[in-house]
Amino acid sequence: MPVWLIPMIYSVTSLLGAVLLPRLEHALMPGLDLGVSPSAALAILSGISSGMMALTGIVFSVAFVMLQFSAISYSPRFAARFARDPILYHALGIFFATFTYALAATAWTDRDGSAKVLALSALLAVGLLFVSMIVFALLMRRLGDLQVTETLRYIGDRGREVIRASLAASAAGTQAAAGHGTDAPVTQVLRHDGPPRYVERYDVPALVALARRAGGAIEMDCAVGDMVLDGTLMLQVRGSGASLPEAELRRAVRLGADRTFEQDPKYPLRLLVDVAIKALSPAINDPTTAVQALDQIEDLLRRLARHPLAAGIATDGEGVPRLRFPVPSWSDYLALAFDEIRVFGATSVQVLRRMRAALAGLEEVLGTDPRAAEVRRYMRHMDATIARSAFDEEDRDAARREDPQGLGLTR
Structure with missing residues (x-):
């Protein structure tokens, strides 16, 4: 799931809760009262909602400092670690949820001049405030990861x-390289079509299955970590079977905007x-x-x-090499x-x-x-x-x- 969806999920959930919980409490527990004057409750809920906006601004400032510090002090490529950190987005989601719920809860305080304060709704808003403070403290602790030793x-x-x-797959690949080979003719080639992208990983099981279907092997011309440009040769299929679906071949080679640790x-x-x-x-x-x-x-x-270093070969269940790829x-x-x-x-x-x-x-x-x-x-x-x-x-x-x-x- 994209990390930017996390705050949206928190916000939508809090809005649904703000719509349903006060109505259920008003209908099922009409006699439950917090014992606080409506003016005091309104001041508390308004303070929570307005204060959470300021706290959210602080969190964005902290996130900006984290990104700038990691990019300047370490490496621009390492800054992506913080830009995609789920903890940051969960913190923002909790802050959004606290703000939206406290704002919506004010509508049910002293509703229709009843001078009543819904106990559960008000207590939940205060509880979300305490949770937000704890999450903010944990987020500040996260700054310790910016120390060079931790990085x-x-x-x-x-x-x-x-x-x-x-290394777990290198021994099998080495044995396969020593015992098998293929000189089948090239029956199909695949070139990159689109904007420049990095090769993030191979879907090895999918490529092996495709090569077996073709009755031969697939040779990767792009290594993991390479940037492929428009028209770059990505792979060649050697075999005696029919041509493989191009869409399946492309799905088996994951491309992205940046390099990753995978493979x-x-x-x-x-x-x-x-x-x-x-x-x-x-x-x-x-x-x-x-x-x-x-x-x-x-x-x-x-x-x-x-x-032994990886041999750059993957085999099928019978030990026949089906995939070859460049390795350092x-x-x-x-x-x-x-x-x-x-x-x-x-x-x-x-x-x-x-x-x-x-x-x-x-x-x-x-x-x-x-x-x-x-x-x-x-x-x-x-x-x-x-x-x-x-x-x-x-x-x-x-x-x-x-x-x-x-x-x-x-x-």
Whole structure:
């Protein structure tokens, strides 16, 4: 459900309650009275309704500050986390509901000059006010998530989830790649038709079923995270069956206005690198934040290093490969994780020492794995960067030391 519908649901529900509850109370419990003068009740209900409008304005201001802070301090791509946060929209919905219900309840106070105050309706309005105060306090607490440590931990957790999901299917894909192949001719191609969009995810079961119906396999030409433009080749169908319905093929590849964490282990690395290089910009000059980002980056790479990377193949129930899609290699991950930080952090001894510690840790985890050679090659590249730097010899020697804290304990 779109998050913008949440406040609408709260408002409609409160209006229905404001219409039905006072009528039921007036008809079924005519003798129930709160014992408060109508003028006092009207003042309370009017104060609640007018005060909730001011509180709603404050919430919008808080939301704007959250978005601006996350976009400026971290990454514009990370600001979407707060723009789509359901807690924010539930808070707005509760505020709207309190306002609309209190406003409608005033119509039943001293109705027709009866000098009566409906007890349940008035108490419900006051109860909604207390709930609104609690929600507002929780929303203020949500601001704690803007701290850099919490932000980096959140991105790292999402990265660990998607890596765990991708590694779960990598073993089966590797076995299928080793044992099967297809040279069937291309019978159908699908190109993007529309405005630029990002590939958010594949519906793997649907694509596998379609490929099986075609008697062959589907080869994806666009990877998760790619932007497809008008006319971009999205996939090719290889098989001997009839052409597949184009609408079903398009539904199986979900496109969107932005990248997501689903099926994309590169995206959390991209966000962490964004935070690190923004911290290393001359305007901010905060290498310690870059070091904290490298802590999360190293953990994600260690998890990738302990397992074979996904082969980019999905099979059907009989183990026949039906779907092939592009996946990043180990060198792609290394370049994404370190290249930009190495360039922007070339003048920071702290960042260079932390990167060397991360590379040394990856080499130790890989052991005899052939991917360890790529880590050693990248470390030689780092040494060459340090050798070309403007450091004096003592600073170059310090930058070549491995230090998990950046500037803490040399190893």
